[in-house]
Amino acid sequence: MTLKEIAAEAGVSTMTVSNVIHQNYARVSPATVEKIQAIIEKYHYVPNMAARSLVRKSSRIIALLLPIWYADTGSLLFNPYVGNMVGTLDMLIRKAGYYTMLCSFRNVEEVLSFQRNWQIDGSIMVLPHLEEITHGLVEQTQTPLVVMDRRYDDIAMNSVTLNDRRGGYLATKYLLERGHQKIGFACPGHLVDSFVLTERYMGYAEAHREYGLVPDNRWLFENYPQLEGGKRLGNELIEMEKRPTALVSTEDIMACGVVQTLIKARWKLPRDLSIVGFDDSAPAELITPALTTVRQDVRLKAEKAFEMMLEAIRNDDRRINRFFELDVSITERDSVATL
């Protein structure tokens, strides 16, 4: 069923039908409106989005950009945080009458092609990627873009970030207040590669300074990704001569790996090692001891990002340079002992 056929059946022009569909009732007589609506109803007519996109040069599609970090990595959706985020965004997108496309990608070109292929109305990047690619994307994307967890001060862009520095600060202070002085810092990648990790580390260092302490470099643990990384770190801690009494872990799931390994080695937690995680994702609550962790509000983050997206689309301007920084808080559970 097409507009044309409906027009024929109603005895009007296609453009009148089009007006009814778009509820431009001012331009059509009530009787005609009713007649056309009845026909649409009868045949369950739905418009062809391809035809509409073609003439409007926009598709009502929002792309969720999911970086593939390394060749051997699977989809980002394996990450529970990303699953939550994508799910929440999808609901918001649908509710606003847009459509969600997923775009797993390895490099900037893939994204640019994708965006032009479909005349995407806008893109939301769900996790910051390798620096070079993220930066390239922000610079080269020609349609509205919202980036999460990363911003560049030298480029006008839309971003939703977390107060990561304060997150690192709060986590560390929480431990310092409970008498810990030897506090390690563990993260999934290298500080130098990641803005987010660097910020968290700065907060960690700042809290130390406040207490007249200096972080010990032997306890900076870089490049322990995921559960597996955490397990590896756990084993290294067991072997270590001079150990910290506490650990700030920039990912819950990594913290879980540490906990599992230590428990298996018959350590008593949190007595033998206190840990503060990051994200407050599902694993934090499942592990024993449950993790005290830095919480971020996924729902709010998604809402802010989509809000920005809509405004960028409305203004037809990808260079508005809006940003929103989410605050963080500590969720207290059982993984920290007072010395």
Place this chain on the structure above:
Amino acid sequence: MTLKEIAAEAGVSTMTVSNVIHQNYARVSPATVEKIQAIIEKYHYVPNMAARSLVRKSSRIIALLLPIWYADTGSLLFNPYVGNMVGTLDMLIRKAGYYTMLCSFRNVEEVLSFQRNWQIDGSIMVLPHLEEITHGLVEQTQTPLVVMDRRYDDIAMNSVTLNDRRGGYLATKYLLERGHQKIGFACPGHLVDSFVLTERYMGYAEAHREYGLVPDNRWLFENYPQLEGGKRLGNELIEMEKRPTALVSTEDIMACGVVQTLIKARWKLPRDLSIVGFDDSAPAELITPALTTVRQDVRLKAEKAFEMMLEAIRNDDRRINRFFELDVSITERDSVATL
């Protein structure tokens, strides 16, 4: 940049350019091919998919149908199993040159509209939905459809299912072999609403029969969804007079809720209660004691589903009635004690 502009620059017709793009080199002279490719390269030309869809009446879009179970439920992507599945499917879809659209939906009409709106090439339904809706979808969808975890014997359809009955059987037998005679069965919904749950229960009953036992109805626990449901079940078990010594839980995450509650009440697990979970998802490994659980292979499931999808598209036939049943196995961990 459009085909027409490229044609103008190359001094050929649009159809020759089109032939080059589609690698119909037999129809174009090598010199022309090269000239056109250079221009395409130079301008980073990418075809407009809307225009292509419009004339081809197909879009190369695969829809991943994500049922919204209840009004207040968020996206299915909150479920770690679904996240994995969607992520894996997305990778396969992209690799095959298709595009992934997400379609969260509440009823059949939404899906049918969506499919026609975009002239979707095919749809994969990720989790079985309320019976009425799933059945309606299978009957009414006019384009290739693959359904996971549900089939109807009275309708020709494409399905990928799990040997759920054997899953229930293996879980129960594992407990029986270790001396348990009082074994409960816990599930997130009502047996009568769910094919999958019913099948698992049948396996549970069958194992009992083999051992000359009859399941005790007091230990059939229905409607304990998610972590919260598990916690509720844990509390009920604590209050119970005549308790089972073991539990088959049809979801890992529900089992985790039970474990957490019992541990908090100072029960010793698995001594005081043995549990076998289902899925072997991330939570199973995180909880203490780690769950012995029935494993399903998400990757294989996704591959089989997508393979079916491609074949259905190739055959332009949604009624081929293909199905694939995945086998299950037990992953042994620490949540079962021998009596």
Place this chain on the structure above:
DNA sequence: CTGAAAGCGCTTACAG
């Protein structure tokens, strides 16, 4: 309030 016409960017027969 209504319509005829052009055009969005492709592909598909058809003809040579």
Place this chain on the structure above:
DNA sequence: CTGAAAGCGCTTACAG
């Protein structure tokens, strides 16, 4: 090996 023409299903000025 190459091209002219029609058409996919819509919307957009423009005219009345």
